[in-house]
Amino acid sequence: MSSNIIDAVAELKRTLRDVHPSHYIFKIQSFSMLLKNIGNYESGVFEAGGYKWKLSIYPNGNKKRKGKDQYISLYLAVSDDTANLPSDWEIIVNFKLFVFDHIRDKYLTVEDAEPVRRFHGNKTEWGFEKFLSLKKFQNPSNGYLINDTCVFGAEVFVMKYSGKGECLSTTKLLSNKIYTWKVDKFSDSEEYLCSDEFKIGGRNWKLSLYPKGNWKSKGKSLALYLNLVDSEKLYAKFKVRVRDEVNGKHFEREASVCFCARISTCGFPIFMHRSDLFDESKGFKVKDTIIIEVEIVTLSETNSIMCSEEKKQDK
Incomplete structure (x- = not known):
């Protein structure tokens, strides 16, 4: 044609x-x-x-x-x-x-x-x-x-509307939005670590950590990811940080993502350099322990909606 x-x-x-x-x-x-x-x-x-x-x-x-x-x-x-x-x-x-x-x-x-x-x-x-x-x-x-x-x-x-759709509403969380993960004996850590499951905003989450990095950054950088355990469509804006216990100058990165069935993990394959992490003057690793925090800044709610014609038929 x-x-x-x-x-x-x-x-x-x-x-x-x-x-x-x-x-x-x-x-x-x-x-x-x-x-x-x-x-x-x-x-x-x-x-x-x-x-x-x-x-x-x-x-x-x-x-x-x-x-x-x-x-x-x-x-x-x-x-x-x-x-x-x-x-x-x-x-x-x-x-x-x-x-x-x-x-x-x-x-x-x-x-x-x-x-x-x-x-x-x-x-x-x-x-x-x-x-x-x-x-x-x-x-x-x-x-x-x-x-x-x-x-x-x-x-x-x-053009016939199927009567189905979704409404995305964004809600700022005011409390209970930070999870803290303490990793002891960091120098002896395995290739991959996973936090306990935790709940923020009514959803279940986990943190994934590659102490020696992954992919091209292996051996050079720390890799850190946030995982949504619940299988649902969800928008999230979050921050992950490694705390500086000496100077209070925490190392932090921020990301936004739409989680779905295909995407359940978001984070940073190069979160921070291991040379900075092991520099004792910077306070990230104290007594071979690092403290990681995740803060969920914004979450969304997705609700199904119907067109007005379908609602009329349901009455």
Whole structure:
């Protein structure tokens, strides 16, 4: 399938494509008769997206115009008996209208630059007053009208909201937001250490520590991570620090992350250099013990929501 933008008039997007319209084909075998005798013609009814539609064509244009150019007007209209629909009914639609180019074996596709439209009680028809210049349409070299025959078409995609979504609300924690982890005999620590499970903000967490680092920083830096034990979607902003027990100049880093089923861990593969950690004047390691803290600054809550239509049905 190919698609090429060929021009744009009055904020309409016009492209060429190989594939025929997926919902309706409207063939006219005597366009000249239509042009001379019929101001407006409505096609048969077709169904798309659970609703009934029709095409409405004005061969000489929907409105009289001054100037040289006359346009064919083409519209998509709701054909359902709207009296059977709720008083506040609406149909959100992404649609395209077409005319076939017999010479190039392609369809000229016409759509709004913003193709989504809302049909409702006061607006049952949308389309294009300047669908195509009549002069251009009747020129045989353009291929739209061959042997007095032309083909129009439509694609109609109704946008239906599933009724599901989520509401993300962020809450600042005011208390019980710090966990302290004391690591003794640090010099003899294994490659990987894990804290006890702790609870902050109603969630369960753990800290992971690589005393000698991991990946490319192995042997050079301390690696430190925060792990969400609970399996849920959650936004968190947090700080992790190694306390300076001598000077009070703690080493700290901050991060933000959206935890989910795929991401349950966030932290720093290069948290701090081991040379700083083992420098006794800096107070991070005292009597071969380091003290790590994590502070959860902000958490989010994610709640399911329903669209108003679904709520009405549940009542």
